[in-house]
Amino acid sequence: MSAEGVDLKRRRMLTAATSVVGAVGAGYVVYPFLANWAPSAKAKAAGAPVEADISKLEEGAMLRVKWRGKPVWIVHRTQKNLDDLKTLSDRLVDPNSEMPQQPDYCKNQYRSIKPEYLVAIGICTHLGCSPTYRPDVAPADLGADWVGGFFCPCHGSRFDLAARVFKNVPAPKNLVIPAHKYLSDTTILVGEDGGAA
Numbered sequence: 001m002s003a004e005g006v007d008l009k010r011r012r013m014l015t016a017a018t019s020v021v022g023a024v025g026a027g028y029v030v031y032p033f034l035a036n037w038a039p040s041a042k043a044k045a046a047g048a049p050v051e052a053d054i055s056k057l058e059e060g061a062m063l064r065v066k067w068r069g070k071p072v073w074i075v076h077r078t079q080k081n082l083d084d085l086k087t088l089s090d091r092l093v094d095p096n097s098e099m100p101q102q103p104d105y106c107k108n109q110y111r112s113i114k115p116e117y118l119v120a121i122g123i124c125t126h127l128g129c130s131p132t133y134r135p136d137v138a139p140a141d142l143g144a145d146w147v148g149g150f151f152c153p154c155h156g157s158r159f160d161l162a163a164r165v166f167k168n169v170p171a172p173k174n175l176v177i178p179a180h181k182y183l184s185d186t187t188i189l190v191g192e193d194g195g196a197a
Helices: 003-035 041-047 079-084
Strands: 050-053 062-067 071-078 119-120 132-134 149-151 181-184 187-190
Touching: 050 062, 050 071, 119 187
Parallel strands: none
Antiparallel strands: 050 187, 062 071, 071 119, 132 149, 181 187
C-alpha cells in the first residue's frame, strides 16, 4: 500500500468522525434554542382539560371549575328544569342554538350531552361579566315568569338553564358550551372533545 492510499482512508475516516461529532454538537446547541419556543409547563396546564367529579352534585346544584382561566359551570338540572326549558322558546334569541356556540353533539334543546347536566362557560356574551346562578322561581327582582337560570348583574342579561339568552337584553348570543366528555357516570372532562355519550 502506498502512503497516499493510507492518508486518503485516514482523511475520509477523520472527515466522517468530525462530521458526526459536529452534527451532535450542533444538536446540543440548537435544542435549547428550539425548546424555548415550546409553551411552558404552566401554559400547557392552563389549556389542559380539567376533570370534574359530579358524584356529589345534587339536583338543582351547580359546581364551578376553572378551565383556561375561565369559570365553567356544571349544573345538575331537575326534571322540572328540563320541562320548563321547553316552554321558553318564544322568549329566547336563539332557542334552537343555530349560532355555533356549542359542539355539534350539544346542539339540542338542552345544549348538553346528558339532559340532566349543563356544562357552560360562565362568561356573559355581552361584555364578559360572570352571571350569577339564579335557580329560584319567580323571585321579586326577576319577575313572576322567571323559572330559573343565570342573571348577569353588570347589564341585566338573562339566560335560561340551557344557557340560552333571552330576548331584549344586552347579550347577543347564548353562553358558550365548551368541548367536554364523560369519562364515567360521575366524571366529566372539560376541554376535550368526546362527542355524544
